[in-house]
Structures are given as C-alpha cells and as structure tokens.
Amino acid sequence: MKQSNTFIPTMRETPSDADVISHQLLLRAGFIRQSTSGVYAYLPLGLKVLKKIESIIREEMDKINGVEILMPALQQAELWKETGRWSNYGAELFRLKDRHDRDFALGATHEEVITSLVRNEVKSYKKLPLTLYQIQTKFRDEQRPRFGLLRGREFIMKDAYSFHATEESLEQTYEDMLNAYTTIFTRLGLDFRVVIADAGSIGGSGTHEFMALSPIGEDTIAYSDTSSYAANIEMAETSSEYEKSTEELKEMDKIATPSQRTIDEVASFLNEDADKLIKTLIFNIDDELVVVLVRGDHDISDIKLKNTLDAKSVELATEDDITKLLSCEVGSIGPVKLPIGLKVIADHAIASIVNGVCGANEDGYHIANVNPDRDFAIDKYADLRFIREGDVSPDGEGEIKFAKGIEVGHIFKLHTTYSKPMNATFLDENGKAKPFIMGCYGIGVSRILAALAEQFHDENGLKWPKNLAPHDVHLVLVNSKDEDQQSLADELYTILKSYRYDVLYDDRQERPGVKFIDSDLIGLPIRITVGKRASEGIIEVKFRHSGESMEWQKEELTEKLQAFFGLS
Ligand code: ATP
Ligand code: MG
Numbered sequence: 001m002k003q004s005n006t007f008i009p010t011m012r013e014t015p016s017d018a019d020v021i022s023h024q025l026l027l028r029a030g031f032i033r034q035s036t037s038g039v040y041a042y043l044p045l046g047l048k049v050l051k052k053i054e055s056i057i058r059e060e061m062d063k064i065n066g067v068e069i070l071m072p073a074l075q076q077a078e079l080w081k082e083t084g085r086w087s088n089y090g091a092e093l094f095r096l097k098d099r100h101d102r103d104f105a106l107g108a109t110h111e112e113v114i115t116s117l118v119r120n121e122v123k124s125y126k127k128l129p130l131t132l133y134q135i136q137t138k139f140r141d142e143q144r145p146r147f148g149l150l151r152g153r154e155f156i157m158k159d160a161y162s163f164h165a166t167e168e169s170l171e172q173t174y175e176d177m178l179n180a181y182t183t184i185f186t187r188l189g190l191d192f193r194v195v196i197a198d199a200g201s202i203g204g205s206g207t208h209e210f211m212a213l214s215p216i217g218e219d220t221i222a223y224s225d226t227s228s229y230a231a232n233i234e235m236a237e238t239s240s241e242y243e244k245s246t247e248e249l250k251e252m253d254k255i256a257t258p259s260q261r262t263i264d265e266v267a268s269f270l271n272e273d274a275d276k277l278i279k280t281l282i283f284n285i286d287d288e289l290v291v292v293l294v295r296g297d298h299d300i301s302d303i304k305l306k307n308t309l310d311a312k313s314v315e316l317a318t319e320d321d322i323t324k325l326l327s328c329e330v331g332s333i334g335p336v337k338l339p340i341g342l343k344v345i346a347d348h349a350i351a352s353i354v355n356g357v358c359g360a361n362e363d364g365y366h367i368a369n370v371n372p373d374r375d376f377a378i379d380k381y382a383d384l385r386f387i388r389e390g391d392v393s394p395d396g397e398g399e400i401k402f403a404k405g406i407e408v409g410h411i412f413k414l415h416t417t418y419s420k421p422m423n424a425t426f427l428d429e430n431g432k433a434k435p436f437i438m439g440c441y442g443i444g445v446s447r448i449l450a451a452l453a454e455q456f457h458d459e460n461g462l463k464w465p466k467n468l469a470p471h472d473v474h475l476v477l478v479n480s481k482d483e484d485q486q487s488l489a490d491e492l493y494t495i496l497k498s499y500r501y502d503v504l505y506d507d508r509q510e511r512p513g514v515k516f517i518d519s520d521l522i523g524l525p526i527r528i529t530v531g532k533r534a535s536e537g538i539i540e541v542k543f544r545h546s547g548e549s550m551e552w553q554k555e556e557l558t559e560k561l562q563a564f565f566g567l568s
Contacts, residue, residue, distance in 0.1 A: 409443045
C-alpha cells in the first residue's frame, strides 16, 4: 500500500481530550477518529488490526465448534419485555421507536434475540449442544464513555451463546471456552490474567473474566505471586484461620474516647493496634438491618456480604436508621448489648480477637477487653472481608499482590436464567419439555485494540507485535527527488509484494523527519529505509521493538526478512 494513496491522518499534537496513552496514540497514529462521545470510526490501520484480532478469535471459536452467525442490532422491545430487561436494563439501553410507534432497542447484548431464535428452531435434545457466535457492533449508552475505545457507546463485541440439555454439557463447553479464551489472549500477546469473578444475581458455580494488566484498568485484581490464582478483589477468598493470642481474658472496661470516631483515631488514642479493634457497621440487607463485624484493619466486601446472605440488595444503613436503632453516632457503634433480634454476622478474623475494643453504643465511649462469644453473640461467621496485599494466596501458594486490569473477556454460565422466562424449551430423551441450559461468552474486540496499544508502545508511538501489525513492513523512501533512491525503493516494493509481505510504502513527498516520526508513531515491526546509500544498494533497517538499526545489502533483504518473520 502506497502511503500517498491511503488514508493515515497522523497528528503531531496530543489531543487534549485523550487522557490515556492508547487513546492518544491511536488518534495520533491515525488508526481511529472520534465521531461523537464514545463513538469512533476505524481508519485503514485501525481496521486492519481489528480484522487480525477478529480472525484469531474466529479461528479459536471455530476450533471448539462455535458456529458464526450475525444477528440484528435492531431488536424489538417485546423480546426484552419477556425477560423483564426492558425495564431492568436501565439507561444503558438505547431505545427508539419505529414509525408505527413501536418500541425498539439497539442491541446492547443478544441473550433475548438468540434465545428467541433457538426457541423457534431447536426442538430436540438431539440438536444439542449448540454454540453460536457473532462479531458485531453493540450499543450501550454508558454513563461515562471514556478512554477512547476502552469504554465506548458503540463498540465491537464477539458474543457467543451455548445451549445444552444438561449441566454437564454446559460445564464442558464452559471449560472449552475458558481454554479457547486463554489461547486467544495468548495469541494476541496480551499480558493478562484469568480472574474468578462475581456471578452477580445470576448465580451459578462461577464466572471468569479475562483481564489485560494495565495501570489504567478500572478493576483491581488480587493475584498470587507464584501460582496462577487470580480473582477480583471483591471475590478473592480469605482465610478462615487466624492466630489467636493466649493472653488471659480481662474484664470489660468502658472508656471515654471523646471525639474519636474512626478506627485510626480510636486506635491511636488508646495506643492499640487496629487489629485489636472491632469495626461495627450496620447494613440494610433486603430491608432488614444487620450488624456486620470485621477487624479494625480489614474492610467489608459488599459482594461477599451479599453472596453469604444470598441477598438481593446490600446497602449501608442510613444515619437515620442507625439513630433510631441505637441512639448513638456511627463512630460509637459496637456489638455489646444490642437490641434483641438484631442479626449479627462477623468475619472469621473476629473470632481470634482477644481483649479487643469496640464502640459502646454511646457517643464518646468505647469498651476495652471485649471478647467475642463471651460478651456478645454472633449469629454467623463468614468470609466477609477484602483480601489485602501480602495475605496468603487462597490456593495456599504464594503471596497476594494487586494489579489493575482492563476486562477484555467474560464467560458466564447462564443456566436457565433466560430460557425459563422466555419459555425456550427442547424435548429431552423422554419427550419431556425442558428449558435450555445456557452459557454466554463475550470478548471486547474493539476494547482489545486499545488494550494492545496500552501494552505495546513507547514514548515515540505504537509497537505492534508481528502477528497483529497493520502492515508487516514499513518501506520509507527518504528523498523522492533522488533517482537512485526512488528506483531502489520502487524495486524493493515490487519484490516485497511478490514475497507477499504486506508493505506500507512511504512514497510521500515529505521531509525525512516527518516520515520517521510517522513511522515510529504507526509502529510497524520493521522499517526499511532507502536513503543516501541507495546508489550502493545499501538500505537501513530498524527494528521497532528493540530499537536496533543496521545496514543490509539489498540482495540480503528477502532472506533476512524471512528470518525475522520466522518464515525460513
Ligand atoms: P464493563 O464492566 O467493563 O462495563 P461488562 O461487564 O458490561 O463490562 P459484558 O457485558 O460482559 O461487559 O461484555 C463483554 C465484553 O465486552 C467485556 O468483557 C468488555 O471487554 C466489552 N465491553 C463491555 N462494555 C464495553 C464498552 N462500553 N466499550 C468497549 N467494550 C466493552
Ligand atoms: Mg458494562
């Protein structure tokens, strides 16, 4: 491709509204352009990378018997009403009306459409399992579209859905997907982790997210420094065993702690470690007030709380609720002498506290030498706290570290969440109608383009891996007015094309400085410069990843290139 013919609008300045490096570089290198907030056009270079990402995904989906289809983006509200999501999905769903005043949505996801399709066409267990997938544009009116392609309002997703007669069959496909996703992200060269995630209201035995590691990631991952264990921090299990001091139990002692409200204030006022303090919080859980205890140096994970109690909603109680219940401020709440009937649940670490400190349920007072089970009753112990860096990894191997991640994929067991309300059934071996057991599996295709740019760049621009680069080779003609240079560059362009390299040929009449800056910005793996020594048949070669440069004789070019691309 001659650069004079194509459309690569590079920019020198960093656009002021792009605050992450991937967004800046994809704009500056001319891969994408914003149309409006969260909506982008893919220019030739961006589209080429996108297609390479898609082709890796297709290959791996096809290997596990996924079958590609393409579903409509325009979806009738009736389907969404069947699952209740027309009202539940909220403002993220783009809604519109047709000329007959009928409601429609632009597809944010396709569970309803595919369940309806399969409901109409698949009647027997003999046709199962079935895995269908598509690569398609999704629409979500995100509250905060940002970071360019990372959180768009119109974006490209690969979504797959599987249909099964049995849970075992779902299990098998889920496992296949997990492996296929691992292969996909490995082939994409991403530094990523497979993370245990929260199944949310859908429940089930687990769901995994695939996180590309990056400091700008919106999710925090807890991972082991020696094993493959990784989980969302809200989910990472913590130990139920804590060392307990053998100190003798002392009598409770009420002490004045004027204006000491936070754990840190109380700990330093009493000269105690925070792990001696009992943090007491009151939650409103499905409209019931519940007392939750964690150690002073720990924090409560709402998700764990919700899962432990199998609750629908978990919120901190309002100050009003608390005052009505205990007539003291939040900073003085404690578990001793609580009103009868109030449920108390505690994190496992509470059981190991000896002669601890808690609020006295009276403003300005705490109680010292409190001992769980002696001085107050606990209805249930559970794993309720956030894991911390330095904790032992839940699989017993290594220490927990934290990292930020960009969610690039998510696999999910849906079971019958959609098939039941939509009455999507098949006939089993005994001729009995049963709801399809389902799974769904998403990959953020356009988000990956940005995640790659986050991981593969330097201060001069992008640095594409060989298998994803928009072109293989950047051929740069330094001076088009020099006949030797022009004819050698033209000759090499022809040769390289005949060897089937995808060459980007910078034949523009631009200054060399401009060409080199653009070339680094675009970031093809190898640059071949035809310059001053063209008359001697010598070209300059520069490797984008190592920064190394050297001179080659033109006769050596194809052989050395084949070695570089691992083709020889
Ligand atoms: P997030 O928590 O980041 O909003 P999600 O849980 O809503 O993601 P899914 O519904 O599981 O995402 O969608 C599957 C994949 O699509 C995600 O793993 C992500 O890679 C991608 N994705 C989701 N929302 C967006 C978006 N607004 N822009 C770009 N990609 C997205
Ligand atoms: Mg989302």
